[in-house]
Amino acid sequence: MIDIVADFIRSYRRQYDFYRTAAQLCAQRCEQLLENNGVRAMVTFRAKRPDRLEDKLRKRNEKKKYTSVDDIYDDIVDLAGVRAALYFPADRPVIDRLFREEFNLIGDPKKFPDGSPPRHPYEKRFSGYWATHYRVTLRDDGAPAQVRYADARIEIQVASVLMHAWSEVEHDLVYKPLSGDLSEDELAVLDELNGLVLAGEIALERLQRAMEARVARSGAKFSNHYELAAFLIEAVKKSGADGEPILGRVDVLHRFLQRIGMDTPEKVSPKLAGLLPHGEGKTISEQIVDGIVDSDAEALRIYRQEYAGALARTLQGGGTTTTSVVGGEDFISFMSCWTDLMNILQEAATGAVPRMSKNISQAQSLASYLVEKNILNSIQAIRLMQLDKLRRLFVHGSPNSIDLTAARQGVEQFIEELRSCDQADIRAAVERADAQKTKMLLARSRMKQVASPPSRSVATKAT
Incomplete structure (x- = not known):
């Protein structure tokens, strides 16, 4: 048998x-x-x-x-x-x-x-x-x-x-x-x-609820990314948003916040306004990062380094290098153009409602608002959201040079359309954004001059 x-x-x-x-x-x-x-x-x-x-x-x-x-x-x-x-x-x-x-x-x-x-x-x-x-x-x-x-x-x-x-x-x-x-x-x-x-x-x-409350009350730094995760979950719950929050790479976010000195509840809290559990397909971590790096090139560089390091650790030496992930000059060029575009649109939004906060970091929300105020048309809003989708893939992924160049050209074309627009409020927004950029570049130039040690003249002893 x-x-x-x-x-x-x-x-x-x-x-x-x-x-x-x-x-x-x-x-x-x-x-x-x-x-x-x-x-x-x-x-x-x-x-x-x-x-x-x-x-x-x-x-x-x-x-x-x-x-x-x-x-x-x-x-x-x-x-x-x-x-x-x-x-x-x-x-x-x-x-x-x-x-x-x-x-x-x-x-x-x-x-x-x-x-x-x-x-x-x-x-x-x-x-x-x-x-x-x-x-x-x-x-x-x-x-x-x-x-x-x-x-x-x-x-x-x-x-x-x-x-x-x-x-x-x-x-x-x-x-x-x-x-x-x-x-x-x-x-x-x-x-x-x-x-x-x-x-x-x-x-x-x-115990978990008590820990979340303690972290939220404390002015101390997040000791690890688990504490940061607990704080973010509690913050989203208190906002009244529906759905379970998708946190994403909290470990990368924690290291990034440490690098830029924002790893305390008090310092990160201003970046939590308007967070959505499923915001535009972005995780909570990505939404926070976007709100920080959209107008800060140095913060973006630091985030890309941390992201690359995390990816390398995940791959455990699988051949991906930090350089290939960070993206190089093409990535920096794209993000510089993107920052210029967002600054113009932020100025346009602020100009439409003078008391309005500039903390509109999500492109979809900004596009909807500007369409509502007849500053952008629906076609421009769709293009903006498409470009923002590419930007998100570039910031949180591994872009190649061809995609970055094409996206940068799309952003440059968008900016040129705004510069040549007949609407007075858009022209004024462009001028304000240009003035802010010039002011920022001058400030950075002065800071570099102050930071550079003065050249020392070498006295020649007479013989």
Whole structure:
């Protein structure tokens, strides 16, 4: 008689390294993803042990009645597994969005408790295991060494650190007993521990809120990007905006703010006005960066350095250099033209409503406002938003020289149209922007002269 389970285990032993490597690659992506977005978690991975798996399959086979090895592969979905143990349970919605963007999901995530009947007669007082399981495959990133793992099914289990610890104990004792079934007293103790864990999760959520409030009140610098992430989440929530905020690369933002001396709640808060959870397809981090670098070439240079460094670390020496990412003279030339354009439009907006704040950093909002005031027409507004989309790709990506040149020419053409416009308010805006630029260049020139040490004349001793 054919032993289907034995055949499967022989096949699985040969493929064990494949599943373990697939789980490791998935765990690495999870760890990087969570760290970049300021989510505190411990990520582990494993492939199922063949000996334990065989015991499980023989028990399941009593009901399943497997007819082929493929039946078992279809039944066991977690041969490769990853576990994300969250410090703060309230981060689950953030995790859900990140995983949906990063991985190919197989079906809907499975949420626990799922209402299934208990496997033992003891009537529990508490709800048991609280978690979400994602069945995924890795997205093909083009790396030749990873292509063969793109079809591997992987289960990612997401729960709090407390819940994972409890479930590990409960699972091994109740579902994988090595010394007989548990007594009612033992089950009662596990139930009691589950109640303590659920209370602990509430405490963790309170701790997270307290930490966010402390960071917001404190005048001290953000000690790490996790504190910055907590501050940004709280700020977006207080703004009343709908939806879960998409933070983006908070790690890069934190290093950037450190470099430019804006890494405190007080200094970064003015840049948070008008932030949207899903603003124009931009993450919160990108919106903040855009508000800073739009009119500050030096800040832009620093951000590009930090972005390049982060990308190099992610690639782990995969051949991308800092120089290629930063973009060189073509990038600087484009951003200089873009800054000129935005300054003109900002002046036009300020001129339309003299008391209006100049802090309109998002091109879409600015375009809509100027169309409403009949300063720009709808075609110009669309062009502005298209150029802004390119600018965002350049600032937060890796532009090439051809794209940068074409985009710069588009911005220059836009500026020339504004300069030759017959509208008096636009001509006045151009003049004010030109005057501001001239004033700024003169100030920088004076600063360089002051910073340069005076030349010393060398006295020649008479002989």
